Amino acid sequence: MLNYLYLFFIGTFIGSYFSSLVFEDTKLVITKRRSKCQKCKNNLKSWMLVPVFSYLALSGRCHYCKEDISMAYPLLELITGASFVLLSLNYTYDLSQIFILSTMALFIASSFSDQKNLEISNTLIYSTLTFGLIYMFLNFNSDLIYGFITGGLFFEIQRYISKGKWVGQADAYFAATIGCLMGFELTILTIFLSYWLATIYVIPKLLSRSINMKSKLPFIPFLTLSFFLVNFFYDIIVINLNYF
Ligand SMILES: [Zn+2]
Incomplete structure:
Protein backbone atom coordinates (compact mmCIF):
# COMPACT_ATOMS: atom_id res chain seq x y z
CA MET A 1 0.00 0.00 0.00
CA LEU A 87 0.75 0.09 -14.26
CA SER A 88 2.55 -1.17 -11.16
CA LEU A 89 -0.25 -3.46 -9.99
CA ASN A 90 0.88 -6.27 -12.30
CA TYR A 91 4.59 -5.65 -12.25
CA THR A 92 7.36 -7.06 -10.20
CA TYR A 93 9.78 -4.24 -9.64
CA ASP A 94 12.46 -4.32 -12.27
CA LEU A 95 14.26 -2.20 -14.81
CA SER A 96 11.62 -2.55 -17.52
CA GLN A 97 9.01 -1.07 -15.19
CA ILE A 98 11.11 2.06 -14.70
CA PHE A 99 11.32 2.48 -18.46
CA ILE A 100 7.61 1.80 -19.00
CA LEU A 101 6.63 4.35 -16.31
CA SER A 102 9.06 7.01 -17.54
CA THR A 103 7.83 6.59 -21.10
CA MET A 104 4.24 6.69 -19.88
CA ALA A 105 4.88 10.03 -18.13
CA LEU A 106 6.44 11.46 -21.31
CA PHE A 107 3.51 10.14 -23.39
CA ILE A 108 0.95 11.72 -21.06
CA ALA A 109 2.74 15.09 -21.13
CA SER A 110 2.98 14.84 -24.93
CA SER A 111 -0.74 14.05 -25.16
CA PHE A 112 -1.54 17.28 -23.33
CA SER A 113 0.82 19.14 -25.63
CA ASP A 114 -0.72 17.56 -28.75
CA GLN A 115 -4.22 18.34 -27.50
CA LYS A 116 -3.28 21.94 -26.73
CA ASN A 117 -1.03 22.90 -29.66
CA LEU A 118 -1.36 20.03 -32.17
CA GLU A 119 2.40 19.77 -31.86
CA ILE A 120 4.94 18.45 -29.42
CA SER A 121 8.25 20.01 -28.47
CA ASN A 122 11.38 18.34 -29.80
CA THR A 123 12.59 18.01 -26.20
CA LEU A 124 9.65 15.72 -25.38
CA ILE A 125 9.93 13.77 -28.63
CA TYR A 126 13.67 13.13 -28.40
CA SER A 127 13.56 12.37 -24.65
CA THR A 128 10.90 9.74 -25.32
CA LEU A 129 12.82 8.09 -28.14
CA THR A 130 16.04 8.19 -26.12
CA PHE A 131 14.37 6.26 -23.29
CA GLY A 132 13.19 3.67 -25.81
CA LEU A 133 16.59 3.30 -27.47
CA ILE A 134 18.44 2.94 -24.15
CA TYR A 135 16.04 0.18 -23.14
CA MET A 136 16.46 -1.56 -26.48
CA PHE A 137 20.26 -1.53 -26.22
CA LEU A 138 20.16 -2.78 -22.62
CA ASN A 139 17.90 -5.69 -23.63
CA PHE A 140 19.28 -6.21 -27.10
CA ASN A 141 17.17 -8.73 -29.03
CA SER A 142 15.68 -9.07 -32.50
CA ASP A 143 12.06 -8.69 -31.34
CA LEU A 144 12.69 -5.18 -29.97
CA ILE A 145 14.57 -4.19 -33.13
CA TYR A 146 11.66 -5.42 -35.32
CA GLY A 147 9.30 -3.48 -33.04
CA PHE A 148 11.39 -0.33 -33.37
CA ILE A 149 11.53 -0.57 -37.18
CA THR A 150 7.86 -1.54 -37.60
CA GLY A 151 6.55 1.21 -35.29
CA GLY A 152 8.69 3.88 -36.91
CA LEU A 153 8.09 2.81 -40.52
CA PHE A 154 4.33 2.41 -40.08
CA PHE A 155 3.94 6.14 -39.51
CA GLU A 156 6.97 7.30 -41.48
CA ILE A 157 5.58 5.71 -44.68
CA GLN A 158 2.19 7.39 -44.14
CA ARG A 159 3.95 10.67 -43.52
CA TYR A 160 5.91 10.25 -46.74
CA ILE A 161 2.86 9.33 -48.84
CA SER A 162 0.67 12.13 -47.42
CA LYS A 163 3.51 14.67 -47.34
CA GLY A 164 2.95 15.11 -43.61
CA LYS A 165 -0.82 15.63 -43.77
CA TRP A 166 -2.05 12.41 -42.11
CA VAL A 167 0.47 11.94 -39.35
CA GLY A 168 3.29 13.95 -37.81
CA GLN A 169 6.89 13.22 -37.02
CA ALA A 170 5.99 12.69 -33.37
CA ASP A 171 3.70 9.76 -34.24
CA ALA A 172 6.58 7.93 -35.94
CA TYR A 173 9.02 8.60 -33.08
CA PHE A 174 6.52 7.55 -30.44
CA ALA A 175 5.53 4.36 -32.24
CA ALA A 176 9.24 3.55 -32.68
CA THR A 177 9.66 4.06 -28.91
CA ILE A 178 6.79 1.66 -28.23
CA GLY A 179 8.56 -0.83 -30.51
CA CYS A 180 11.81 -0.51 -28.55
CA LEU A 181 10.00 -1.25 -25.29
CA MET A 182 7.46 -3.87 -26.32
CA GLY A 183 8.67 -5.71 -29.40
CA PHE A 184 7.02 -6.53 -32.70
CA GLU A 185 3.63 -8.13 -31.85
CA LEU A 186 2.67 -5.79 -29.02
CA THR A 187 3.64 -2.76 -31.08
CA ILE A 188 1.31 -3.83 -33.91
CA LEU A 189 -1.42 -4.41 -31.32
CA THR A 190 -0.83 -1.00 -29.70
CA ILE A 191 -0.96 0.82 -33.03
CA PHE A 192 -4.16 -0.90 -34.17
CA LEU A 193 -5.82 -0.37 -30.80
CA SER A 194 -4.99 3.34 -31.03
CA TYR A 195 -6.74 3.52 -34.41
CA TRP A 196 -9.81 1.79 -33.00
CA LEU A 197 -9.90 4.17 -30.05
CA ALA A 198 -9.58 7.16 -32.38
CA THR A 199 -12.39 5.80 -34.58
CA ILE A 200 -14.68 5.31 -31.58
CA TYR A 201 -13.95 8.89 -30.54
CA VAL A 202 -14.36 10.41 -34.00
CA ILE A 203 -17.56 8.74 -35.30
CA PRO A 204 -20.03 10.51 -32.94
CA LYS A 205 -18.26 13.82 -33.62
CA LEU A 206 -18.50 13.32 -37.38
CA LEU A 207 -22.17 12.40 -37.09
CA SER A 208 -22.94 15.48 -35.00
CA ARG A 209 -20.83 17.53 -37.45
CA SER A 210 -18.75 19.07 -34.68
CA ILE A 211 -15.73 18.06 -36.79
CA ASN A 212 -15.34 17.21 -40.47
CA MET A 213 -13.04 14.92 -42.45
CA LYS A 214 -10.50 17.72 -42.81
CA SER A 215 -10.26 18.50 -39.08
CA LYS A 216 -6.87 17.82 -37.54
CA LEU A 217 -7.05 15.28 -34.77
CA PRO A 218 -4.31 15.02 -32.15
CA PHE A 219 -3.30 11.36 -32.39
CA ILE A 220 -0.78 11.04 -29.56
CA PRO A 221 -3.52 10.83 -26.86
CA PHE A 222 -4.87 7.68 -28.55
CA LEU A 223 -1.42 6.15 -28.85
CA THR A 224 -0.88 6.96 -25.18
CA LEU A 225 -4.17 5.42 -24.05
CA SER A 226 -3.48 2.35 -26.15
CA PHE A 227 0.06 2.04 -24.70
CA PHE A 228 -1.46 2.26 -21.23
CA LEU A 229 -4.13 -0.38 -21.92
CA VAL A 230 -1.71 -2.87 -23.50
CA ASN A 231 0.60 -2.55 -20.49
CA PHE A 232 -2.24 -2.69 -17.99
CA PHE A 233 -3.65 -5.88 -19.55
CA TYR A 234 -0.16 -7.18 -20.39
CA ASP A 235 -0.55 -10.58 -18.67
CA ILE A 236 -3.88 -11.40 -20.32
CA ILE A 237 -2.65 -10.25 -23.73
CA VAL A 238 0.59 -12.25 -23.60
CA ILE A 239 -1.21 -15.45 -22.56
CA ASN A 240 -3.61 -15.04 -25.49
CA LEU A 241 -0.85 -14.22 -27.97
CA ASN A 242 0.90 -17.46 -27.01
CA TYR A 243 -2.12 -19.44 -28.21
CA PHE A 244 -1.40 -18.47 -31.80
ZN1 LIG B 1 -0.04 35.49 -10.55
Whole structure:
Protein backbone atom coordinates (compact mmCIF):
# COMPACT_ATOMS: atom_id res chain seq x y z
CA MET A 1 0.00 0.00 0.00
CA LEU A 2 2.75 2.42 1.02
CA ASN A 3 4.57 1.53 -2.19
CA TYR A 4 1.59 2.61 -4.26
CA LEU A 5 1.34 5.86 -2.33
CA TYR A 6 5.00 6.55 -3.07
CA LEU A 7 4.45 5.71 -6.72
CA PHE A 8 1.48 8.05 -6.88
CA PHE A 9 3.50 10.93 -5.44
CA ILE A 10 6.48 10.25 -7.69
CA GLY A 11 4.08 10.19 -10.65
CA THR A 12 2.45 13.50 -9.72
CA PHE A 13 5.86 15.16 -9.23
CA ILE A 14 7.13 13.90 -12.58
CA GLY A 15 3.85 15.02 -14.17
CA SER A 16 4.27 18.42 -12.56
CA TYR A 17 7.81 18.68 -13.86
CA PHE A 18 6.82 17.77 -17.40
CA SER A 19 3.87 20.18 -17.27
CA SER A 20 6.35 23.06 -17.47
CA LEU A 21 7.46 21.67 -20.83
CA VAL A 22 3.91 21.44 -22.07
CA PHE A 23 2.47 24.72 -20.87
CA GLU A 24 5.44 27.02 -20.49
CA ASP A 25 7.75 26.02 -23.28
CA THR A 26 10.89 25.69 -21.19
CA LYS A 27 13.70 23.31 -22.02
CA LEU A 28 14.15 20.09 -20.12
CA VAL A 29 16.61 21.53 -17.62
CA ILE A 30 16.22 20.83 -13.92
CA THR A 31 16.79 24.44 -12.85
CA LYS A 32 14.16 25.81 -15.21
CA ARG A 33 11.34 24.10 -13.43
CA ARG A 34 8.08 25.99 -13.14
CA SER A 35 8.75 28.65 -10.54
CA LYS A 36 6.88 31.78 -11.56
CA CYS A 37 3.25 32.71 -12.12
CA GLN A 38 2.88 33.02 -15.90
CA LYS A 39 0.74 36.14 -15.51
CA CYS A 40 2.19 38.27 -12.69
CA LYS A 41 5.70 36.71 -12.77
CA ASN A 42 5.83 36.49 -8.96
CA ASN A 43 8.11 33.73 -7.72
CA LEU A 44 6.18 30.79 -6.35
CA LYS A 45 6.94 29.45 -2.88
CA SER A 46 7.86 25.80 -2.61
CA TRP A 47 4.48 24.73 -1.16
CA MET A 48 2.84 26.27 -4.23
CA LEU A 49 4.70 23.75 -6.37
CA VAL A 50 3.44 20.62 -4.62
CA PRO A 51 1.47 18.73 -7.27
CA VAL A 52 -2.33 18.58 -6.97
CA PHE A 53 -2.25 19.76 -3.33
CA SER A 54 -1.16 23.29 -4.25
CA TYR A 55 -3.95 23.59 -6.80
CA LEU A 56 -6.51 22.60 -4.16
CA ALA A 57 -4.96 24.79 -1.45
CA LEU A 58 -4.98 27.79 -3.80
CA SER A 59 -8.53 27.01 -5.00
CA GLY A 60 -7.16 27.00 -8.53
CA ARG A 61 -5.95 30.62 -8.47
CA CYS A 62 -2.60 32.39 -8.24
CA HIS A 63 -1.81 33.42 -4.64
CA TYR A 64 -0.72 36.91 -5.76
CA CYS A 65 -2.78 38.04 -8.73
CA LYS A 66 -5.73 35.60 -8.40
CA GLU A 67 -5.41 34.59 -12.04
CA ASP A 68 -7.04 31.20 -12.69
CA ILE A 69 -4.56 28.34 -12.88
CA SER A 70 -5.36 25.96 -15.73
CA MET A 71 -7.12 22.74 -14.68
CA ALA A 72 -4.71 21.03 -17.06
CA TYR A 73 -1.91 21.21 -14.44
CA PRO A 74 -3.55 19.11 -11.70
CA LEU A 75 -5.13 16.89 -14.36
CA LEU A 76 -1.76 16.06 -15.92
CA GLU A 77 -0.30 15.44 -12.45
CA LEU A 78 -3.22 13.23 -11.35
CA ILE A 79 -3.26 11.18 -14.55
CA THR A 80 0.50 10.60 -14.36
CA GLY A 81 0.27 9.59 -10.69
CA ALA A 82 -2.69 7.28 -11.32
CA SER A 83 -1.02 5.63 -14.31
CA PHE A 84 2.09 4.92 -12.20
CA VAL A 85 -0.03 3.11 -9.64
CA LEU A 86 -2.20 1.22 -12.15
CA LEU A 87 0.75 0.09 -14.26
CA SER A 88 2.55 -1.17 -11.16
CA LEU A 89 -0.25 -3.46 -9.99
CA ASN A 90 0.88 -6.27 -12.30
CA TYR A 91 4.59 -5.65 -12.25
CA THR A 92 7.36 -7.06 -10.20
CA TYR A 93 9.78 -4.24 -9.64
CA ASP A 94 12.46 -4.32 -12.27
CA LEU A 95 14.26 -2.20 -14.81
CA SER A 96 11.62 -2.55 -17.52
CA GLN A 97 9.01 -1.07 -15.19
CA ILE A 98 11.11 2.06 -14.70
CA PHE A 99 11.32 2.48 -18.46
CA ILE A 100 7.61 1.80 -19.00
CA LEU A 101 6.63 4.35 -16.31
CA SER A 102 9.06 7.01 -17.54
CA THR A 103 7.83 6.59 -21.10
CA MET A 104 4.24 6.69 -19.88
CA ALA A 105 4.88 10.03 -18.13
CA LEU A 106 6.44 11.46 -21.31
CA PHE A 107 3.51 10.14 -23.39
CA ILE A 108 0.95 11.72 -21.06
CA ALA A 109 2.74 15.09 -21.13
CA SER A 110 2.98 14.84 -24.93
CA SER A 111 -0.74 14.05 -25.16
CA PHE A 112 -1.54 17.28 -23.33
CA SER A 113 0.82 19.14 -25.63
CA ASP A 114 -0.72 17.56 -28.75
CA GLN A 115 -4.22 18.34 -27.50
CA LYS A 116 -3.28 21.94 -26.73
CA ASN A 117 -1.03 22.90 -29.66
CA LEU A 118 -1.36 20.03 -32.17
CA GLU A 119 2.40 19.77 -31.86
CA ILE A 120 4.94 18.45 -29.42
CA SER A 121 8.25 20.01 -28.47
CA ASN A 122 11.38 18.34 -29.80
CA THR A 123 12.59 18.01 -26.20
CA LEU A 124 9.65 15.72 -25.38
CA ILE A 125 9.93 13.77 -28.63
CA TYR A 126 13.67 13.13 -28.40
CA SER A 127 13.56 12.37 -24.65
CA THR A 128 10.90 9.74 -25.32
CA LEU A 129 12.82 8.09 -28.14
CA THR A 130 16.04 8.19 -26.12
CA PHE A 131 14.37 6.26 -23.29
CA GLY A 132 13.19 3.67 -25.81
CA LEU A 133 16.59 3.30 -27.47
CA ILE A 134 18.44 2.94 -24.15
CA TYR A 135 16.04 0.18 -23.14
CA MET A 136 16.46 -1.56 -26.48
CA PHE A 137 20.26 -1.53 -26.22
CA LEU A 138 20.16 -2.78 -22.62
CA ASN A 139 17.90 -5.69 -23.63
CA PHE A 140 19.28 -6.21 -27.10
CA ASN A 141 17.17 -8.73 -29.03
CA SER A 142 15.68 -9.07 -32.50
CA ASP A 143 12.06 -8.69 -31.34
CA LEU A 144 12.69 -5.18 -29.97
CA ILE A 145 14.57 -4.19 -33.13
CA TYR A 146 11.66 -5.42 -35.32
CA GLY A 147 9.30 -3.48 -33.04
CA PHE A 148 11.39 -0.33 -33.37
CA ILE A 149 11.53 -0.57 -37.18
CA THR A 150 7.86 -1.54 -37.60
CA GLY A 151 6.55 1.21 -35.29
CA GLY A 152 8.69 3.88 -36.91
CA LEU A 153 8.09 2.81 -40.52
CA PHE A 154 4.33 2.41 -40.08
CA PHE A 155 3.94 6.14 -39.51
CA GLU A 156 6.97 7.30 -41.48
CA ILE A 157 5.58 5.71 -44.68
CA GLN A 158 2.19 7.39 -44.14
CA ARG A 159 3.95 10.67 -43.52
CA TYR A 160 5.91 10.25 -46.74
CA ILE A 161 2.86 9.33 -48.84
CA SER A 162 0.67 12.13 -47.42
CA LYS A 163 3.51 14.67 -47.34
CA GLY A 164 2.95 15.11 -43.61
CA LYS A 165 -0.82 15.63 -43.77
CA TRP A 166 -2.05 12.41 -42.11
CA VAL A 167 0.47 11.94 -39.35
CA GLY A 168 3.29 13.95 -37.81
CA GLN A 169 6.89 13.22 -37.02
CA ALA A 170 5.99 12.69 -33.37
CA ASP A 171 3.70 9.76 -34.24
CA ALA A 172 6.58 7.93 -35.94
CA TYR A 173 9.02 8.60 -33.08
CA PHE A 174 6.52 7.55 -30.44
CA ALA A 175 5.53 4.36 -32.24
CA ALA A 176 9.24 3.55 -32.68
CA THR A 177 9.66 4.06 -28.91
CA ILE A 178 6.79 1.66 -28.23
CA GLY A 179 8.56 -0.83 -30.51
CA CYS A 180 11.81 -0.51 -28.55
CA LEU A 181 10.00 -1.25 -25.29
CA MET A 182 7.46 -3.87 -26.32
CA GLY A 183 8.67 -5.71 -29.40
CA PHE A 184 7.02 -6.53 -32.70
CA GLU A 185 3.63 -8.13 -31.85
CA LEU A 186 2.67 -5.79 -29.02
CA THR A 187 3.64 -2.76 -31.08
CA ILE A 188 1.31 -3.83 -33.91
CA LEU A 189 -1.42 -4.41 -31.32
CA THR A 190 -0.83 -1.00 -29.70
CA ILE A 191 -0.96 0.82 -33.03
CA PHE A 192 -4.16 -0.90 -34.17
CA LEU A 193 -5.82 -0.37 -30.80
CA SER A 194 -4.99 3.34 -31.03
CA TYR A 195 -6.74 3.52 -34.41
CA TRP A 196 -9.81 1.79 -33.00
CA LEU A 197 -9.90 4.17 -30.05
CA ALA A 198 -9.58 7.16 -32.38
CA THR A 199 -12.39 5.80 -34.58
CA ILE A 200 -14.68 5.31 -31.58
CA TYR A 201 -13.95 8.89 -30.54
CA VAL A 202 -14.36 10.41 -34.00
CA ILE A 203 -17.56 8.74 -35.30
CA PRO A 204 -20.03 10.51 -32.94
CA LYS A 205 -18.26 13.82 -33.62
CA LEU A 206 -18.50 13.32 -37.38
CA LEU A 207 -22.17 12.40 -37.09
CA SER A 208 -22.94 15.48 -35.00
CA ARG A 209 -20.83 17.53 -37.45
CA SER A 210 -18.75 19.07 -34.68
CA ILE A 211 -15.73 18.06 -36.79
CA ASN A 212 -15.34 17.21 -40.47
CA MET A 213 -13.04 14.92 -42.45
CA LYS A 214 -10.50 17.72 -42.81
CA SER A 215 -10.26 18.50 -39.08
CA LYS A 216 -6.87 17.82 -37.54
CA LEU A 217 -7.05 15.28 -34.77
CA PRO A 218 -4.31 15.02 -32.15
CA PHE A 219 -3.30 11.36 -32.39
CA ILE A 220 -0.78 11.04 -29.56
CA PRO A 221 -3.52 10.83 -26.86
CA PHE A 222 -4.87 7.68 -28.55
CA LEU A 223 -1.42 6.15 -28.85
CA THR A 224 -0.88 6.96 -25.18
CA LEU A 225 -4.17 5.42 -24.05
CA SER A 226 -3.48 2.35 -26.15
CA PHE A 227 0.06 2.04 -24.70
CA PHE A 228 -1.46 2.26 -21.23
CA LEU A 229 -4.13 -0.38 -21.92
CA VAL A 230 -1.71 -2.87 -23.50
CA ASN A 231 0.60 -2.55 -20.49
CA PHE A 232 -2.24 -2.69 -17.99
CA PHE A 233 -3.65 -5.88 -19.55
CA TYR A 234 -0.16 -7.18 -20.39
CA ASP A 235 -0.55 -10.58 -18.67
CA ILE A 236 -3.88 -11.40 -20.32
CA ILE A 237 -2.65 -10.25 -23.73
CA VAL A 238 0.59 -12.25 -23.60
CA ILE A 239 -1.21 -15.45 -22.56
CA ASN A 240 -3.61 -15.04 -25.49
CA LEU A 241 -0.85 -14.22 -27.97
CA ASN A 242 0.90 -17.46 -27.01
CA TYR A 243 -2.12 -19.44 -28.21
CA PHE A 244 -1.40 -18.47 -31.80
ZN1 LIG B 1 -0.04 35.49 -10.55
